[in-house]
Amino acid sequence: MALHTLYEKLWNSHVVHEEDDGTALIYIDRHLVHEVTSPQAFEGLRLAGRKPWRTGSIVATADHNTPTDDWASGIKDPISRLQVETLDANIREVGAKAYFPFKDLRQGIVHVIGPENGATLPGMTVVCGDSHTSTHGAFACLAHGIGTSEVEHVMATQCLLQKKSKTLLIKVDGTLGKGVSAKDIILHVIGRIGTAGGTGYAMEFGGSAIRALSMEGRMTLCNMAIEAGARAGLVGVDEVTIEYLRGRDFAPKGDLWDKAVEYWRTLVSDHGAPFDRVVEIDARAILPQVTWGTSPEMVTTIDGTVPDPEKETDPVRREGYARALEYMGLTPRTPISSIKVDKVFIGSCTNSRIEDLREAASVVRGRQVADNIKLALVVPGSGLVKRQAEAEGLDKIFKAAGFDWREPGCSMCLAMNADRLEPGERCASTSNRNFEGRQGPGGRTHLVSPAMAAAAAIAGRFVDVREIL
Amino acid sequence: MEKFTILHGLVAPMDRANVDTDAIIPKQFLKSIKRSGFGPNLFDEWRYMDQGQPGMDNTKRVLNPNFVLNQARFQGAKVLLTRDNFGCGSSREHAPWAIEDYGFRVLIGTSFADIFFSNCFKNGLLPIKLPAAEVDALFDQVTVTPGYSLRIDLEAQTITRPDGKVIPFDVDPFRKYCLLNGFDDIGLTLRHAEKIREFESRRQAEQPWLFT
Ligand code: SF4
Secondary structure, eight states: OOOOOHHHHHHHTTEEEEOTTSOEEEEOSEEEEOTTTSHHHHHHHHHHTOOOSOGGGEEEEOOSSOOSSOGGGOOOSHHHHHHHHHHHHHHHHHOOSEEEOTTOTTOBOHHHHHHHTTOSOTTOEEEESSGGGGGGGGGSOEEEEOOHHHHHHHHHHSEEEEOOOEEEEEEEESOOOTTOOHHHHHHHHHHHHOTTTTTTEEEEEESHHHHTSOHHHHHHHHHGGGGGTOSEEEOOOOHHHHHHHTTOTTSOOHHHHHHHHHHHTTOSOOTTOOOSEEEEEEGGGOOOEEEOSSSTTSEEETTOBOOOGGGOOSHHHHHHHHHHHHHHTOOTTOBGGGOBOSEEEEOTTTSOSHHHHHHHHHHHTTOOOOTTOSEEEEOOSBHHHHHHHHHTTHHHHHHHHTOEEOOSSSGGGTTSSSOOOOTTOEEEEOSSOOOTTTTSTTOEEEEOOHHHHHHHHHHSBOOOHHHHO | OOOOSEEEEEEEEOOOSOOBHHHHSOGGGGGOSSSSOOGGGTTHHHHBSSOOOTTOOGGGSOBOTTSGGGSGGGTTOOEEEOOTTBTBSOOOTHHHHHHHHHTOOEEEESOBOHHHHHHHHTTTOEEEEOOHHHHHHHHHHHHHOTTOEEEEETTTTEEEOTTSOEEEOOOOHHHHHHHHHTOOHHHHHHTTHHHHHHHHHHHHHHOGGGGO
16 A cells, blocks of 8 residues: 555645646635735635635634734724724625634634634645644644735635645654753754755654644644745644644534544554655754844754854855844854843744743743843733633733733734834744844844743843753 | 736846845735735835835835845846745735836746745746856846846746847746736636535535534
């Protein structure tokens, strides 16, 4: 019997039609929609006189533009408000399986609300007009970020035009050290293979260290597969997946649940199935990571130093390093642990789930945010995460330490709302992109894990969280 | 979508790797609910000295004289020469919209990020991947040759340099077909509507929980 990787199984079970050149029509089971990349798609449908194919596949929320404080006054920025209202109107017009509008208890970041409501299920194809859709691959879904034309295409046809990707296995074996998390694994991977290292591949994560991760951790990994260039991240189904889904709102119930679980258990790469490329990593060798530049691949360990561009032999790389250091306001050979930060952001679809908040809170508990920190923000990924955290008293821990405890949304991950860095400000952030201006024009982002961000808030600079724990 | 057959266009060089879509079109412009009008804000943070906001009169803003697209010799460029991993980062289709609205039709580079690459074709842009040595040579030539133009023939899949050298390139046959004819994907896909419906019914029977 032929051996198949998980990617091949998912691909094969969704091909509706294939052209001679390998371009395939892939059936889409779940379409997640948010306010930024959908208005032009709805508009396009209307202009062409087309109807959505299956609105029961749509789960929508407003997240990118929504404010994280003072919800009583609504969305003050008129352009943001228009975008959110446009989504309200579009969903009202066409319908959806579920819509969590601004201020709804279940509102939140699109990649948080899908899984937590059981709207993301193993074996599905999931698309969203957002590159971090790769997140959902943690559930053995084929999940792709798509552009707005593709959003329109999926709405109109329930299919996506795709070419089959190559397969890449990131095999992480061994036990992670204390204070080292999924975020450190993925930053380490990106540092190793580069931001284009996964281009053209579907990236599956396997090995004992991955099996030991919670669903939250696996989502963090798959979330950033796109930062390594891979359009899709994947983790095979196991007990952890099934237990996470049990009882979730949109997950199947009763007999259907049993039937579904039976099928889901087949959603793993067959033992010995060939991958196009395999990268092996020893979990024990991974230390807490901190990015120093303006690309996620510009990363080192907490005990490392800012690199010296002069040491780079490749001229394009040397230029890139020099430019990044100038933007980041850093000098070569500076120890990472001597870099002071101005703001701390704990949130985003990478690290805003309940476990992330627990991890950060365990570092913060009984301590105070350092005097030089101008703002330390905790932004839960969804209303449900927020409520859970409050039930556990995490909000009190953060507030007592001097953190701001906010309403859910994308917030300072991309600074489309009022939460942002001022020019020159330096931030320890649990988000996924450290590009120039990502958290506000001139802002300087260092990507870290929730525990490392919390530790930076306490110390006022980057510090090895293992020394605090 | 506008058809693409043959283009003879001025080339502008963007000599940096990993140009991300945040740089191509900064996020504040994503708040628009329209598809057009992004050209004046293409590369906004690099292009202007001030901080751009939607609704500004861009003609009154101070240009950054050091930014390549602001140089007189690259005005009217239709071909953008790029480095590795162009278009990485956010999936925003506003990036190709802005590039197209500015006036580019062709991008030439060593590699492009996946989502950006496919977004280009859906908006009448032709991204071309060439080996590093060819790209290096083009950068060398464009830097020292004012008015440097290339002739791109999609049907023949060739780029012709001013010195007569012809560089072949690969393009996916289906994308080529759509671009040559200006076809929109949705119309083409809906020719298979019957097949999609059949697939859907089968799926619903096998995995009913996906359809509740
Ligand atoms: S949290 Fe950040 S990366 Fe995630 S969907 Fe929102 S803006 Fe995108």
